[in-house]
Amino acid sequence: MIRASNLSKFYGSKRALASVSFEIADGETVGFLGLNGAGKTTALRILACDLRPSSGTIEVGGVDAVAQPHEVRKRIGFLPEHPPIYLDMTVLDYLAFAGELRGMSRGQVKRRIPDVLEITDLGEVSTDQIGTLSHGFRQRVGVAQAIIHQPKFLILDEPTRGLDPVQIVEMRNLIHDLKQNHTVMISSHILTEISQTCDRLLVLGKGKLLGSGSEHELAASEREIRQISVTVRPPAGDDPKARIKKVLEGVEGVKGVADPYEQGGGLSFALTTTKDCRAEVSRAVVDAKLDLLKLDYSRSELESTFIRLVEGPDASN
Amino acid sequence: MRAISIIYRRELGAFLRSPFAWVIAAILLLFGGILFQAHAMAGEQLSAMVLERYFWLMSGVVMFAGVLLSFRLIAEERQTHSMVLLTTSPVRDTEIVIGKFLAALTFLAIFLALSFYMPLLIKVNGKVTFGQVLVGYLGLFLLGAAVLAIGVFASALAKNQLIAAVVAAAIVAVMVVLFPLAKRLDPPVRDVLKEVDMWWIHFQTGFMRGVFNLKDFIYYIAVIYFFLLLSVKTLEAKRWQ
Numbered sequence: 001m002i003r004a005s006n007l008s009k010f011y012g013s014k015r016a017l018a019s020v021s022f023e024i025a026d027g028e029t030v031g032f033l034g035l036n037g038a039g040k041t042t043a044l045r046i047l048a049c050d051l052r053p054s055s056g057t058i059e060v061g062g063v064d065a066v067a068q069p070h071e072v073r074k075r076i077g078f079l080p081e082h083p084p085i086y087l088d089m090t091v092l093d094y095l096a097f098a099g100e101l102r103g104m105s106r107g108q109v110k111r112r113i114p115d116v117l118e119i120t121d122l123g124e125v126s127t128d129q130i131g132t133l134s135h136g137f138r139q140r141v142g143v144a145q146a147i148i149h150q151p152k153f154l155i156l157d158e159p160t161r162g163l164d165p166v167q168i169v170e171m172r173n174l175i176h177d178l179k180q181n182h183t184v185m186i187s188s189h190i191l192t193e194i195s196q197t198c199d200r201l202l203v204l205g206k207g208k209l210l211g212s213g214s215e216h217e218l219a220a221s222e223r224e225i226r227q228i229s230v231t232v233r234p235p236a237g238d239d240p241k242a243r244i245k246k247v248l249e250g251v252e253g254v255k256g257v258a259d260p261y262e263q264g265g266g267l268s269f270a271l272t273t274t275k276d277c278r279a280e281v282s283r284a285v286v287d288a289k290l291d292l293l294k295l296d297y298s299r300s301e302l303e304s305t306f307i308r309l310v311e312g313p314d315a316s317n
Numbered sequence: 318m319r320a321i322s323i324i325y326r327r328e329l330g331a332f333l334r335s336p337f338a339w340v341i342a343a344i345l346l347l348f349g350g351i352l353f354q355a356h357a358m359a360g361e362q363l364s365a366m367v368l369e370r371y372f373w374l375m376s377g378v379v380m381f382a383g384v385l386l387s388f389r390l391i392a393e394e395r396q397t398h399s400m401v402l403l404t405t406s407p408v409r410d411t412e413i414v415i416g417k418f419l420a421a422l423t424f425l426a427i428f429l430a431l432s433f434y435m436p437l438l439i440k441v442n443g444k445v446t447f448g449q450v451l452v453g454y455l456g457l458f459l460l461g462a463a464v465l466a467i468g469v470f471a472s473a474l475a476k477n478q479l480i481a482a483v484v485a486a487a488i489v490a491v492m493v494v495l496f497p498l499a500k501r502l503d504p505p506v507r508d509v510l511k512e513v514d515m516w517w518i519h520f521q522t523g524f525m526r527g528v529f530n531l532k533d534f535i536y537y538i539a540v541i542y543f544f545l546l547l548s549v550k551t552l553e554a555k556r557w558q
Binding site: 048049050051052070071073074076078080081082083084085086087088089093097098100101102103145 | 320323324327330331334335397398401402403404405407409
């Protein structure tokens with residue numbers, strides 16, 4: 001369990017964190033979400049005992065991180081925004097160095113390294129100099145150093161930063177595997193990226209904690225769902241678009257129906273609604289003897305929820 | 318101690334793998350050799366005088382080497398972000414500073430060992446005692462260690478390597494000109510500055526001439542301790558910033 005109470009951090013006179021409190025249970029995967037400068041990295045660096053808070057307390061596994069930082073550091077693996085790697089070392093030497101720094105004996109490091117290479121898929125480059133590796137591999141080396149000592153808590157600061165789409169998917173899969181054995185904290189400023197990986201989100205803005213919960217809990221707590229995306233197979237006959245649109249416009253709670261676009265053999269409509277009326281929409285489509293292919297929150301709605309949270313209620317209007 | 322040893326091994330490995338360190342060592346050795354040939358060996362003179370001149374020339378080379386070997390130690394890690402690995406591991410700031418300092422000191426010792434052929438030439442062709450040579454080298458080693466400690470402090474203080482190099486060179490320059498400056502002042506400031514001078518008083522009057530003064534030895538140990546302590550305190554302070 002991680003418990004942060006009234007955590008504040010000032011850089012000179014500039015406030016980076018303002019009395020932030022949260023709890024993270026063992027086994028949870030929690031995302032720190034916020035725009036650049038929201039205080040995510042500061043919060044994670046304090047949790048990793050890289051920075052000391054200006055005020056407030058943090059307990060990691062029952063240990064006071066300010067009073068006993070060494071004890072906490074043994075329990076935490078940290079991948080900062082830029083992986084802390086030495087370009088002149090080979091992957092194997094670097095992992096041995098990182099393991100020994102975390103208090104492991106040479107024998108323990110030797111036994112642990114094959115597992116870490118397998119988890120992070122670094123086996124093929126283990127004897128290569130880190131300076132010769134691609135950005136994606138370097139990021140993996142960063143993850144490997146964070147897990148070498150089998151920490152209970154794993155902190156990943158923007159782990160997909162600068163990765164290409166293939167590497168992002170690989171990193172996402174790696175994080176998914178790590179969730180099985182660690183309590184994971186991840187930061188990102190991209191909602192879609194973090195929401196797929198985390199059980200719970202902590203939304204930070206201007207150093208304050210603005211919200212906490214799952215993606216949909218956050219959306220629901222903020223206001224009723226305002227946009228629904230519905231995809232329907234076009235029926236035979238004249239002007240199928242108009243026919244479907246008429247059905248959708250007749251549903252209670254639907255304020256507007258945007259012009260459709262073709263998607264996966266169907267016509268996709270974005271509905272503006274006054275409440276969560278997904279059930280009514282699905283019934284109306286089926287009652288009109290139309291084939292419903294897909295019905296979901298609009299992704300843009302979730303993004304706008306995030307923007308409303310971090311920038312205030314008028315931001316996304 | 319274990320963490321010091323781990324950091325020391327990595328850092329020394331980095332020095333031994335680094336073309337930068339070897340190029341610096343090669344250039345300074347070449348420079349030292351040329352100065353030795355051109356100035357120390359010039360004209361007919363007593364072997365002891367030649368050796369004295371050699372140590373005088375080498376002390377300048379060693380101060381250069383000290384700055385060049387130390388300014389990157391912490392500032393580079395901060396710039397390349399690898400410092401986070403050290404600061405988030407269960408390692409004390411003292412252990413980081415000492416591990417890095419000892420690694421640089423070892424490389425400096427290798428550098429000094431590689432220059433040993435020059436006093437040996439004097440010994441073979443003239444009349445100097447091994448004691449004179451060893452005391453002179455102890456002086457060079459202590460002077461170099463003091464400059465390294467200053468460099469480690471500058472490296473801990475500065476945001477980037479260039480500033481670290483400039484700060485280190487500036488502190489060393491100030492420590493070297495204290496005696497000429499002191500001569501223009503009145504006591505007690507003059508006496509204080511004279512005692513703090515790093516080169517004229519504590520190197521040239523003793524070690525350079527093959528004379529071991531305990532006072533000079535203690536002075537260098539104190540300078541090394543002072544700047545390493547400042548380095549540790551600087552690292553600690555940065556965690557609060």
